[in-house]
Amino acid sequence: MDTDPPAAQAEPSFRAVEHELLGGERRYTRAQVAALADVDTDLASTLWRALGFADVSEDEVAFTDRDVEALRTVRSLVDSGVLDEEAQLSVTRAMGQSLSRLAEWQVATITEALTGTDLPTGPPLQAQDAAAVARELVPVMEGLIGYVWRRHLAATASRVLGGERTDVVAHSMAVGFADLVGFTALTRNVSEDELAVLVDGGRVVKTVGDEVMFTAEEPAVGAEIAVTLAERIGGDEALPELRVGVACGTVLSRLGDVYGEPVNIASRLTSAARPGSVLVDRELAGVLEGDDRWRLRRVPPRPVRGYTLLHAFRLRRADDLDGAAEH
Numbered sequence: 034m035d036t037d038p039p040a041a042q043a044e045p046s047f048r049a050v051e052h053e054l055l056g057g058e059r060r061y062t063r064a065q066v067a068a069l070a071d072v073d074t075d076l077a078s079t080l081w082r083a084l085g086f087a088d089v090s091e092d093e094v095a096f097t098d099r100d101v102e103a104l105r106t107v108r109s110l111v112d113s114g115v116l117d118e119e120a121q122l123s124v125t126r127a128m129g130q131s132l133s134r135l136a137e138w139q140v141a142t143i144t145e146a147l148t149g150t151d152l153p154t155g156p157p158l159q160a161q162d163a164a165a166v167a168r169e170l171v172p173v174m175e176g177l178i179g180y181v182w183r184r185h186l187a188a189t190a191s192r193v194l195g196g197e198r199t200d201v202v203a204h205s206m207a208v209g210f211a212d213l214v215g216f217t218a219l220t221r222n223v224s225e226d227e228l229a230v231l232v233d234g235g236r237v238v239k240t241v242g243d244e245v246m247f248t249a250e251e252p253a254v255g256a257e258i259a260v261t262l263a264e265r266i267g268g269d270e271a272l273p274e275l276r277v278g279v280a281c282g283t284v285l286s287r288l289g290d291v292y293g294e295p296v297n298i299a300s301r302l303t304s305a306a307r308p309g310s311v312l313v314d315r316e317l318a319g320v321l322e323g324d325d326r327w328r329l330r331r332v333p334p335r336p337v338r339g340y341t342l343l344h345a346f347r348l349r350r351a352d353d354l355d356g357a358a359e360h
Contacts, residue, residue, distance in 0.1 A: 207255025
């Protein structure tokens, strides 16, 4: 009879998967990997932490040949002048944060699909099965991640470097972001048609992390979408409250995406909004002023990334008693 605890039973599976993912055995200590990459030990530790990994003791054999190669690559970007020291750390930190979240989702999703249970409680895969799964899926996922990254890189480069283009069209519209931790989990469980209902009268442009970006040709429709989203999500006790930011103005549209100042402002407004609230910019507030369906309250201007002071207004329905009580 097998009396080993679950953690002990899972150990061979973990080691088999780890070997596949890391591309080999752990062979080097922190000092050794820094020396092989010809990088200062303190810098190697700083970059390691920036990637989001826990500190490793000096005598622990924790690194592989791939770690050496990666450290050399990061350092070569500085040596060649592509990045400076500050940008090197910023890029490393951004990659660590983004890919950490992606890895957590992938492991949870794939494990649930294979075992039919959540990761913490599911039965461990056998070592040979776990290694086979990793061997088959990792190259596929690695290729997809590279593809998505290249697509986003191309879109950003086109926006920044493209200059005058015949396929870029200017529109005046309302642009909004709805931010909710776990909102991506919600969108995975509904179809595109059902999600479109949530932004009735507008269009879902894309999801960015835990944010959904939407547009509306008419500013008043953008306001209605924003408040409706906050009401619908806020009424679900299983979900945290939504934060929404909406701005109005001229944007550039290309291949289904939109760019421009209103996009940037809407994103900043979303970050500044309190849970359960909707913030709009001065342009949209000016359009809505005098419309007796809405109540606008100016909030103190605040500095945000890219703007010395961001002027915003909190938007509520005129018949919102809670909102009236705040005045």
